[in-house]
Amino acid sequence: MDSIISVKDVTYEYKDEETTVAAVKALSLEIERGSFTVILGHNGSGKSTLAKMLNGLNKPTSGDIFVDGINTKDEENEIEVKRKVGMVFQNPDNQIIASIVEEDVAFGPENLGVPPKEIKKRVDDALRAVDMLEFKESTPHRLSGGQKQRIAIAGIIAMQPECLVLDEPTAMLDPKGRAEIIETLIRLNKEKGITVVLITHYMEEAQNADRVLVMNDGEIIADDKPKVIFSDVERLKRVGLDVPQTAELLYNLKKNGFNVDTHALSIKEAANEIIKALHSEE
Amino acid sequence: MLRDITFGQYYESHSLIHKTDPRVKIVLLFLLIIFIFLAQNGFALGFAAASVLIIMLITKIPFKLYLKNMKAILPVLIFTAVLNLFYGESGRVLVSFWKLQITTDGVSRAIFMAVRITLLIFISSALTYTTTPNDLTDAIERLLSPLKFVGLKNAVHTLAMMMTIALRFIPTLIEEAEKIMNAQKARGADLENGKLTERVKALIPILIPLLISSVRRAYELAEAMECRCYNGGEGRTRMKQMHMAGRDFIVLGASLVICGGIITLNILL
Ligand SMILES: Nc1ncnc2c1ncn2[C@@H]1O[C@H](COP(=O)(O)OP(=O)(O)OP(=O)(O)O)[C@@H](O)[C@H]1O
Ligand SMILES: [Mg+2]
Numbered sequence: 001m002d003s004i005i006s007v008k009d010v011t012y013e014y015k016d017e018e019t020t021v022a023a024v025k026a027l028s029l030e031i032e033r034g035s036f037t038v039i040l041g042h043n044g045s046g047k048s049t050l051a052k053m054l055n056g057l058n059k060p061t062s063g064d065i066f067v068d069g070i071n072t073k074d075e076e077n078e079i080e081v082k083r084k085v086g087m088v089f090q091n092p093d094n095q096i097i098a099s100i101v102e103e104d105v106a107f108g109p110e111n112l113g114v115p116p117k118e119i120k121k122r123v124d125d126a127l128r129a130v131d132m133l134e135f136k137e138s139t140p141h142r143l144s145g146g147q148k149q150r151i152a153i154a155g156i157i158a159m160q161p162e163c164l165v166l167d168e169p170t171a172m173l174d175p176k177g178r179a180e181i182i183e184t185l186i187r188l189n190k191e192k193g194i195t196v197v198l199i200t201h202y203m204e205e206a207q208n209a210d211r212v213l214v215m216n217d218g219e220i221i222a223d224d225k226p227k228v229i230f231s232d233v234e235r236l237k238r239v240g241l242d243v244p245q246t247a248e249l250l251y252n253l254k255k256n257g258f259n260v261d262t263h264a265l266s267i268k269e270a271a272n273e274i275i276k277a278l279h280s281e282e
Numbered sequence: 283m284l285r286d287i288t289f290g291q292y293y294e295s296h297s298l299i300h301k302t303d304p305r306v307k308i309v310l311l312f313l314l315i316i317f318i319f320l321a322q323n324g325f326a327l328g329f330a331a332a333s334v335l336i337i338m339l340i341t342k343i344p345f346k347l348y349l350k351n352m353k354a355i356l357p358v359l360i361f362t363a364v365l366n367l368f369y370g371e372s373g374r375v376l377v378s379f380w381k382l383q384i385t386t387d388g389v390s391r392a393i394f395m396a397v398r399i400t401l402l403i404f405i406s407s408a409l410t411y412t413t414t415p416n417d418l419t420d421a422i423e424r425l426l427s428p429l430k431f432v433g434l435k436n437a438v439h440t441l442a443m444m445m446t447i448a449l450r451f452i453p454t455l456i457e458e459a460e461k462i463m464n465a466q467k468a469r470g471a472d473l474e475n476g477k478l479t480e481r482v483k484a485l486i487p488i489l490i491p492l493l494i495s496s497v498r499r500a501y502e503l504a505e506a507m508e509c510r511c512y513n514g515g516e517g518r519t520r521m522k523q524m525h526m527a528g529r530d531f532i533v534l535g536a537s538l539v540i541c542g543g544i545i546t547l548n549i550l551l
Contacts, residue, residue, distance in 0.1 A: 083511055
């Protein structure tokens with residue numbers, strides 16, 4: 001496997017005077033180049049802590065993380081690691097730096113010392129990639145949450161990263177804004193080949209992923225295709241996660257003796273499964 | 283509304299002054315203000331006033347907007363003028379009471395002062411109406427950039443960054459303050475009535491949450507900036523370049539003519 005990020009036996013501890021909390025425990029993980037990975041887990045399971053280590057914002061207490069072969073602890077390459085692994089957070093308001101959209105998107109490339117002409121081109125490309133080019137000269141605080149978050153994503157794209165890590169980017173958005181972001185991410189992944197690591201609380205956002213990781217108490221307890229993950233309803237419930245309604249319905253049908261395949265995820269697939277099962281009953 | 287601080291007082295009317303390089307505008311503002319205060323006699327000041335009026339016409343900004351800015355400063359203007367009334371040292375005594383007297387010299391001083399302050403407000407408004415706060419910030423950063431040669435490189439960059447972030451966050455914080463205020467009102471807080479001390483006390487439950495959330499914002503913003511490869515402005519380039527164009531030199535030349543005119547009238551008359 002060609003990994004863009006390798007996490008090797010990493011532990012992260014938050015320390016204060018009295019207590020030490022291990023938020024990530026002896027975790028190892030490979031993220032494949034060009035893949036779309038979703039990380040699930042209940043509150044406090046260590047998702048954000050892991051995410052902030054992927055671009056070197058936090059350094060592991062023990063163990064190492066390699067981004068494209070560079071150790072995130074390597075101080076000389078700190079900027080390069082942050083460029084390669086772009087990070088988007090929950091609250092778009094606290095990520096936008098300038099009061100004009102295009103100037104905000106230009107912030108990253110400016111910091112990287114990209115020549116002005118090239119920055120202009122990158123800003124246009126990035127805004128086009130998130131479908132926000134027409135708002136180039138607007139001011140961010142007049143935009144909707146979903147639009148602001150897309151501006152934040154454009155600000156990262158303009159640095160031409162290999163990988164995008166997003167920590168609950170849809171948590172503060174309405175359903176329409178959420179759909180916009182997920183659509184944008186899928187497009188960036190498919191068309192630009194950018195690796196996506198998406199942390200979310202919304203199960204339906206995991207359905208499009210190549211791979212789903214479930215975190216619990218600082219560890220990865222499941223790592224598989226979405227269909228497989230969601231068919232194991234009991235495990236998900238055990239670690240305090242919601243289950244997509246379709247998965248739960250099929251699971252309950254199966255438990256009560258109906259012959260359905262619990263791997264169906266979309267409503268349509270689930271409906272077909274149920275129709276099939278009803279026909280075979282006759 | 284304050285919320286529109288992003289554009290400040292900016293008023294788009296596509297004039298020559300709008301298109302002038304903001305750096306040129308800032309330098310000329312200072313130059314003209316100095317020369318307005320250097321005008322010694324009525325002719326020089328009259329010439330300065332005429333020039334300022336012409337500049338105002340060129341900006342194509344409605345005159346009432348200029349007057350609006352005037353209104354805010356009117357008390358200061360009146361105060362300064364009245365003070366100057368009593369400062370006349372020579373000239374015929376017009377009125378005299380107690381230890382004070384108003385002389386013809388005092389009257390002319392008062393008028394001069396009032397005209398100068400008025401011109402100062404008009405000409406500064408001509409800058410703020412034709413330039414966005416962002417452009418102003420950028421221009422100030424670039425104008426101050428020679429300071430980096432005397433070891434103040436970081437200071438200039440930091441100052442400009444602070445202004446950029448302040449401009450960006452003022453609308454956000456105002457919105458947040460409104461939200462908190464509404465939340466407190468919904469819980470029965472009375473912000474509008476009562477004695478001054480009570481009203482000040484009522485502000486505390488608004489300021490504390492606002493402060494806490496600002497600290498959180500600042501922390502998250504710092505992380506976001508770090509993620510976007512910010513490292514204090516070292517090796518940073520800028521997307522927007524400022525180039526002086528032909529029209530900037532015309533504006534510059536015209537302003538120098540105004541300054542020259544004021545000095546000539548000062549000497550000749
Ligand atoms: N700054 C901190 N100082 C001390 N402990 C912290 C800090 N940040 C997180 N923790 C602890 O580390 C653990 C993991 O937190 P983390 O934020 O990584 O979880 P998460 O999965 O992102 O949760 P959420 O879904 O709420 O975002 C939690 O027990 C939390 O209390
Ligand atoms: Mg989190």
